[in-house]
Amino acid sequence: MWRYLRELWGGFWSIILSMQITLRYLFTRAVTVQYPEEKRQLPVRALTRHVLTIDLDSKELKCTACDMCARICPANCIHLEGEGKGKARRPKWFVIDHNLCMYCNLCVEVCPFDAISMYTGMYELGGFSRTSLVYDMETMHADGFYPTIMSPRSPAGAGVKAPPPAGAGKQARKA
Amino acid sequence: MPQIREELVARFYALFEGWGIPWIVPRLVVMLVVVSIIILFISVSAMFLIWWERKISAHIQARFGPMRVGGWHGWAQSIADGVKLLLKEDIIPTQADRPVFILAPMVVFAAALAAYVVIPFGPGLIVEDLNIGILYFIAISSLTVLGIIMAGWGSNNKYAALGALRSAAQAVSYEVPLVVSLIGPVLLVGSLSTTKIVEAQRYLWFIVLQPLAFLTYFTCAVAETNRLPFDIPEAESELVAGFHVEYSGMRFAIFFLAEYANMFTVCAIATTVFLGGWRGPLLPPWLWFLLKTYFLLFVMIWLRWTLARVRVDQLMNVAWKILLPLAFANLGITGLLVWVFS
Numbered sequence: 001m002w003r004y005l006r007e008l009w010g011g012f013w014s015i016i017l018s019m020q021i022t023l024r025y026l027f028t029r030a031v032t033v034q035y036p037e038e039k040r041q042l043p044v045r046a047l048t049r050h051v052l053t054i055d056l057d058s059k060e061l062k063c064t065a066c067d068m069c070a071r072i073c074p075a076n077c078i079h080l081e082g083e084g085k086g087k088a089r090r091p092k093w094f095v096i097d098h099n100l101c102m103y104c105n106l107c108v109e110v111c112p113f114d115a116i117s118m119y120t121g122m123y124e125l126g127g128f129s130r131t132s133l134v135y136d137m138e139t140m141h142a143d144g145f146y147p148t149i150m151s152p153r154s155p156a157g158a159g160v161k162a163p164p165p166a167g168a169g170k171q172a173r174k175a
Numbered sequence: 176m177p178q179i180r181e182e183l184v185a186r187f188y189a190l191f192e193g194w195g196i197p198w199i200v201p202r203l204v205v206m207l208v209v210v211s212i213i214i215l216f217i218s219v220s221a222m223f224l225i226w227w228e229r230k231i232s233a234h235i236q237a238r239f240g241p242m243r244v245g246g247w248h249g250w251a252q253s254i255a256d257g258v259k260l261l262l263k264e265d266i267i268p269t270q271a272d273r274p275v276f277i278l279a280p281m282v283v284f285a286a287a288l289a290a291y292v293v294i295p296f297g298p299g300l301i302v303e304d305l306n307i308g309i310l311y312f313i314a315i316s317s318l319t320v321l322g323i324i325m326a327g328w329g330s331n332n333k334y335a336a337l338g339a340l341r342s343a344a345q346a347v348s349y350e351v352p353l354v355v356s357l358i359g360p361v362l363l364v365g366s367l368s369t370t371k372i373v374e375a376q377r378y379l380w381f382i383v384l385q386p387l388a389f390l391t392y393f394t395c396a397v398a399e400t401n402r403l404p405f406d407i408p409e410a411e412s413e414l415v416a417g418f419h420v421e422y423s424g425m426r427f428a429i430f431f432l433a434e435y436a437n438m439f440t441v442c443a444i445a446t447t448v449f450l451g452g453w454r455g456p457l458l459p460p461w462l463w464f465l466l467k468t469y470f471l472l473f474v475m476i477w478l479r480w481t482l483a484r485v486r487v488d489q490l491m492n493v494a495w496k497i498l499l500p501l502a503f504a505n506l507g508i509t510g511l512l513v514w515v516f517s
Contacts, residue, residue: 026232026235030238
């Protein structure tokens, strides 16, 4: 009899205690982030879409078309062709196929001039066709981005996305 | 309030008598109006409850729940769901027992609806103040299980049949402590009429005098309405959905409506018998009644998202070995004290 009552009380008390816990959780803030309206702050060095950086003084691409990023890319998604000799050498066209990119950051690390960057915060890359994920040179420096490894935040406003031009896919296939 | 209502009804009857129409017509019209009001109330409160339950469950799990439909915190979610359910195709399985299958949700809903007759929303705000109110509620509330058995049997589905059998076992077991726990307050009042019970709690709510009876009643009420932790008739992990596996669209919506209507009924009776019904300071009586009832409903939802489902044998243990002795102990002590003090 005594044991029966003690077990009964124990059960009742445990229900009260667990209800206290659920009540506390009822009034904690929900962890959900309401995505399109609010977005999570990305880590400073999150690897996102590539941009080609621009030299602030000359307002020109830093890229010298040395082809090192294209060679180191394990997914073989970077294609470019240069023109000009010596210091005047610049890419004629530069295409990154983001269908293939595996976000390894090797192209950024290997670049001798910090001319390519992935610290851009552009992660909303969805498109309605595969060609819309193929980015050409105009798209990749359209925002005037110049993020570097040391100062990844862009003054030009992160998250600005220019739509890729129509000819982007054709260029990729040609290369 | 009751005087105005009675006068209106009397004038209505007189009007028809003047036109020479038989007396049954105006009475039927009045009944129809009252039933429509009740069905409207049930629908609105069920829709609110579904939304509320989703919100509470979400916040207990640190989520938001419905946030999109209707703008402010997804308030129109249940309206959208209701419209969707009404527009869906009405599927009746070929192997089902057609008339039983079709009738089952109606029986469940009719039982849930009939119990609203004795709920006193305020002084005079009661459909019919029966002198056997509590007895009527007990009788009607156990009618729900008939509809559930019909649904389980008519579906011709093993999960549905199992769910219905479990529901029958559960309802029969929990009916006993439920009734016995309600006898305590009835002994104190000396009447089964719900209005008289509320009026007897002018100075002291019966939850103070009968805490054991309240706890027993509330536990049994949760079990009667087939809700967690006693929802083994529709245990999703074992029985898919229990007795309403084969139901879809509008018929499923009626089952859903009946479940929430039942929840409201048992909480309303708990408010009437233990929490002083419509009595309270400042606010109007009907608001007090709804506030108390919705608080109990909140406790029910809160309990649902706190406790895990019990096993079948545990369910029977709780009913016969714990709740019934407690209810009888409470009844014995109450009877003794009433006999000593009167």
